[in-house]
Amino acid sequence: MVDIALEPKAARRPIREATRWDLLRANRNWLGFWFMLPAMAFLILFLAYPLGLGVWISFTDARIGRPGHFIGTENYEWLWDDSIFWLSVFNTLLYTTIASAIKFAIGLYLALLLNENMPFKAMLRALVLIPFIVPTVLSALAFWWIFDSQFSIISWSLKQMGLITENINFLGDVTWARICVIFANIWRGVPFVAITLLAGLQTVSPSLYEAATLDGATSWQRFRFITYPLLTPIIAVVMTFSVLFTFTDFQLIWAMTRGGPVNATHLMATLSYQRAIIGGTLGEGAAISNAMIPFLLAAIMVSWFGLQRRKWQQGENND
Amino acid sequence: MQDFTRRTLLQGGTALAAAGALTGPALLDFAKAWAQAAPWKPEKGAKLTVMRWKRFVPAEDDAFNAMVAAFKTATGVEMNVFSESFEDVQPKASVAANTGSGLDVVWGLHTLPQLFPTQVLQMNDVADYLGKKYGGWTDAAAITCKQGNNWLGIPVATIGGYMTYRKSAVEKAGFNEFPKDFPGFLELCKALKKNNTPAGMALGHASGDANGWLHWMLWGHGAYTVDKSDKVIINSPETLKALEYTKALTDTFIPGVASWNDGSNNKAFLSGELYCTANGISIYVAAKDDPTKKELTEDTYHALYPVGPIGKPTELQLTVPILAFKFTKYPNAAKAFIAFMLEKENYDKWLTGARGYLTHTLNAYDNSPVWTADPKNQVFSQASKRALPASGIGTPGEKAATAIADFLVVDMFANYCTGREDAKGAIAIAERQLKRIYR
Numbered sequence: 032m033v034d035i036a037l038e039p040k041a042a043r044r045p046i047r048e049a050t051r052w053d054l055l056r057a058n059r060n061w062l063g064f065w066f067m068l069p070a071m072a073f074l075i076l077f078l079a080y081p082l083g084l085g086v087w088i089s090f091t092d093a094r095i096g097r098p099g100h101f102i103g104t105e106n107y108e109w110l111w112d113d114s115i116f117w118l119s120v121f122n123t124l125l126y127t128t129i130a131s132a133i134k135f136a137i138g139l140y141l142a143l144l145l146n147e148n149m150p151f152k153a154m155l156r157a158l159v160l161i162p163f164i165v166p167t168v169l170s171a172l173a174f175w176w177i178f179d180s181q182f183s184i185i186s187w188s189l190k191q192m193g194l195i196t197e198n199i200n201f202l203g204d205v206t207w208a209r210i211c212v213i214f215a216n217i218w219r220g221v222p223f224v225a226i227t228l229l230a231g232l233q234t235v236s237p238s239l240y241e242a243a244t245l246d247g248a249t250s251w252q253r254f255r256f257i258t259y260p261l262l263t264p265i266i267a268v269v270m271t272f273s274v275l276f277t278f279t280d281f282q283l284i285w286a287m288t289r290g291g292p293v294n295a296t297h298l299m300a301t302l303s304y305q306r307a308i309i310g311g312t313l314g315e316g317a318a319i320s321n322a323m324i325p326f327l328l329a330a331i332m333v334s335w336f337g338l339q340r341r342k343w344q345q346g347e348n349n350d
Numbered sequence: 351m352q353d354f355t356r357r358t359l360l361q362g363g364t365a366l367a368a369a370g371a372l373t374g375p376a377l378l379d380f381a382k383a384w385a386q387a388a389p390w391k392p393e394k395g396a397k398l399t400v401m402r403w404k405r406f407v408p409a410e411d412d413a414f415n416a417m418v419a420a421f422k423t424a425t426g427v428e429m430n431v432f433s434e435s436f437e438d439v440q441p442k443a444s445v446a447a448n449t450g451s452g453l454d455v456v457w458g459l460h461t462l463p464q465l466f467p468t469q470v471l472q473m474n475d476v477a478d479y480l481g482k483k484y485g486g487w488t489d490a491a492a493i494t495c496k497q498g499n500n501w502l503g504i505p506v507a508t509i510g511g512y513m514t515y516r517k518s519a520v521e522k523a524g525f526n527e528f529p530k531d532f533p534g535f536l537e538l539c540k541a542l543k544k545n546n547t548p549a550g551m552a553l554g555h556a557s558g559d560a561n562g563w564l565h566w567m568l569w570g571h572g573a574y575t576v577d578k579s580d581k582v583i584i585n586s587p588e589t590l591k592a593l594e595y596t597k598a599l600t601d602t603f604i605p606g607v608a609s610w611n612d613g614s615n616n617k618a619f620l621s622g623e624l625y626c627t628a629n630g631i632s633i634y635v636a637a638k639d640d641p642t643k644k645e646l647t648e649d650t651y652h653a654l655y656p657v658g659p660i661g662k663p664t665e666l667q668l669t670v671p672i673l674a675f676k677f678t679k680y681p682n683a684a685k686a687f688i689a690f691m692l693e694k695e696n697y698d699k700w701l702t703g704a705r706g707y708l709t710h711t712l713n714a715y716d717n718s719p720v721w722t723a724d725p726k727n728q729v730f731s732q733a734s735k736r737a738l739p740a741s742g743i744g745t746p747g748e749k750a751a752t753a754i755a756d757f758l759v760v761d762m763f764a765n766y767c768t769g770r771e772d773a774k775g776a777i778a779i780a781e782r783q784l785k786r787i788y789r
Contacts, residue, residue: 113783200605292553295770310756311444
């Protein structure tokens with residue numbers, strides 16, 4: 032009786048081979064997959080799908096409000112011989128190279144300056160951010176007025192001082208227009224570079240500087256052999272972002288020049304917008320934006336491989 | 351977005367009564383009587399979603415909304431009206447045409463109904479009714495809306511552009527009246543430059559102004575982007591002449607026109623730096639509204655575009671056609687609304703509210719009060735008669751619209767006039783792009 036009472040009520044589950052389902056259930060990777068699914072769905076829906084769609088549209092003759100037919104690489108072939116497209120490529124590269132280089136130089140200089148001990152340090156650092164806080168379109172409109180062909184404050188001041196007799200044709204002359212939009216971009220982009228580099232500077236341990244000072248290093252040597260090498264990872268990241276932002280700039284140009292005079296400041300992004308949305312030829316516009324991808328990938332690759340290399344991170348002779 | 355509920359209607363009504371612009375009850379009485387007699391009886395429970403372009407003049411919007419409100423009360427049709435900026439009207443209408451939903455009526459720009467001719471409700475009966483009643487349509491207006499003998503929409507009005515100039519400066523330059531031909535116009539501009547009272551018109555990407563005056567230059571010389579069968583004919587001796595003339599003209603202009611957008615000449619004229627330009631009536635209206643600009647207002651006059659060597663007016667004016675989609679559930683309500691807007695009792699007030707921005711397309715409105723109230727407005731009453739459609743002599747439609755939106759003609763002139771390209775190069779670039787659009 033006792034034996035019977037102790038007998039478990041449910042029959043013990045017979046030992047069997049683990050089925051695939053059992054294996055799967057116990058598999059952490061499988062579980063992980065399900066946890067990742069929401070993020071993946073998000074990325075596919077909002078990143079991969081639009082990108083794929085953009086690529087697909089560039090192979091069609093789609094217009095706004097009407098699906099297109101597949102036309103192969105016709106859009107790209109057309110752009111290959113399109114002088115305005117190549118002009119926009121040249122403009123974009125010029126704009127990106129010059130603006131990024133100057134932004135880096137000024138940004139680094141500002142960061143080093145702000146890293147020093149000085150009165151009202153916090154306030155000054157906040158002030159530097161102002162151009163970054165102003166909405167791009169607003170600052171672009173302000174620059175548009177500053178560089179206006181009739182009402183430019185600069186022309187007016189110079190005229191009052193008797194230095195010039197005619198208004199400077201800021202946005203109507205090819206060279207001037209390019210200088211003006213690049214200037215506006217630099218004004219807007221410097222705070223981002225400066226503040227991010229400043230953050231990087233603050234992670235450099237002061238003891239390194241102390242040691243170097245004891246060894247008799249000059250301030251240039253301290254910058255060259257301590258600050259710069261330790262800052263390179265941050266520089267790589269900042270400059271990648273800076274180049275990406277500049278390369279894809281749209282608002283500044285559109286508000287200031289609409290790509291003029293005579294397409295001299297048309298960037299690939301603005302040309303793409305003009306042809307796709309205003310002109311209605313979605314396929315061609317998509318092809319222009321897709322033509323930006325190789326350039327952007329190249330920029331990302333440079334910093335990606337840069338970040339992987341210790342030489343970049345820790346100074347030259349440390350491979 | 352303006353949703354006409356009873357409450358906003360009441361508010362609107364009181365505001366209008368207070369302003370005394372339109373007497374609410376009278377308009378309503380007319381609307382009721384009209385609804386009884388009109389050939390189109392709106393469907394029961396009809397509801398129309400109407401998209402229009404964003405107004406320039408508040409008074410025009412007020413007059414439009416008063417009509418909408420009166421129509422709603424008289425017919426019981428629910429009206430949902432909203433405005434979109436100029437650039438957004440066409441894309442949104444195209445999407446609606448493609449998806450077959452969302453909008454019933456669109457008041458758009460240029461040759462909008464020609465972009466999707468199979469998707470619009472044919473308006474032959476409305477056009478006949480109005481045309482018979484009001485002295486017929488102007489040819490230029492009709493062509494923007496017609497496909498063969500069918501009306502794809504109704505050309506509600508034209509937004510005209512003409513010469514705006516300072517009389518004192520033109521007289522000082524030795525002209526008692528504004529020149530009527532191209533050589534005279536060039537002489538005037540040269541003299542204006544010499545007197546340091548320069549003329550100027552946009553050479554930048556100004557969708558309204560630059561497209562307007564440069565197409566006038568092109569067509570005035572007998573040059574066109576495409577011929578009647580849409581073959582690209584831009585590469586012609588006439589185009590070359592147009593380029594050379596325009597280059598000589600722009601050499602006399604105030605510096606900076608290559609950077610101008612649609613607002614630049616308005617600003618420069620109103621500040622007294624610019625003495626002659628091509629524009630809508632907006633410069634004059636703005637001057638009139640500014641009490642500090644009394645002198646400038648009195649000195650400001652309008653003139654028709656001088657006529658080119660071709661010997662007849664060839665102007666690009668901005669038509670604003672209205673259309674209803676075929677898929678609307680309430681075609682009769684849509685037709686009734688469109689016909690109602692163009693009835694004299696409404697249209698005269700509407701034109702007056704627009705202060706010369708809008709030009710009638712029905713001949714009977716030639717003597718509408720807006721043109722006689724201020725003689726300086728009169729020039730703009732011609733805009734619907736002297737225009738070619740946006741396609742020139744080619745087929746109005748999507749391709750012509752694309753060519754204008756992509757600034758092909760503007761860039762061709764700007765390329766040559768700023769010295770970036772020689773004439774051959776400038777024409778070649780335009781020709782290549784046109785051939786693709788018209789392939």
